[in-house]
Amino acid sequence: MPEWETIELLVTVKAYPVVSDMHGECVCVAGIRTDSPTPAWARLFPVPFRDLPYPQRFKKYDILRLRVRRTSSDTRPESYLPDANSIRVLSHLDSKRDWSKRRPYVDPLRAPSMCAIQSAQVESGISLGVFRPRRVLDLVWEAAEPRSTRQQAKLDQLSLFDSPSAEGLEEIPYKFRYRYQCEDCTANDSHQQRVLDWEIGQAYRSWRTEYGEERALRAVRKRWLFEMASAAKDLHFFVGNIARFPRSFCVLGCFYPPLRTSTAPMF
DSSP, X not given: OOOOEEEEEEEEEEBOOEEETTTEEEEEEEEEESSSSSOEEEEXXXXXXXXXXXXXXOOTTEEEEEEEEOBTTBOOTTEEEEOGGGOEEEEXXXXXXXXXXXXXXXXXXXXXXXXXXXXXXXXXXOOEEEEOOSEEEEEEEEEOOOOOHHHHHHHHHHHHTTOGGGSOOOOOSEEEXXXXXXXXXXXXXXXXXXXXXXHHHHHHHHHHHHHOHHHHHHHHHIIIIIITTXXXXXXXXXXXXXXXXXXXXXXXXXXXXXXXXXXXXXX
């Protein structure tokens, strides 16, 4: 069995919680190692985020120290099994001065395009990346499949043991997707990828309570399309693939500092 090692990680994405047959409720987290000579990706799964003590419940752009090890169940080169009990929050990189504290970690890892990331996946097996889309065309949604009987049974089982995460894990009834062109797309080509970011699910839930269903969906579209992808933002997508379908990538989160150089409009 692989040995434990201690790493430091700048958290860039947290996916919305899922229910696993093996792990119960858990979260997939990804970020950039800050303990490496050069920035490098790392994925943590499973993270029982809502079962963590509050001092360990980290935010995006927190730097963590924790123990991790490789696992035979996920052979992607960036993937680690975390020791959740070892998580310590060291610091937070704020967004002041046009995200100047965050850019030095993200910029060196930027790929030329989504198509380039997919090609690299075939060649070397990489499963995480970041790039700037050339043109964001739309944010769309469709009905999501309801939680399976096995998943609900797993949550019910957790509730018997008074797991904090067993309560209040609301299903998001929609799948949100970005439709966009990367630098390598032809005029008639585009990518369409699901957005798995915890923030978009939480925003929908909050705005639905405040505004109702229809207005909540419009508010999500306004935020993730017309604000994050506006001409004033230097929008990048953090992307990651699915272990069972390595060619299939999803948008794990957005990096959207103010635009600092002239680029083409996003839409």
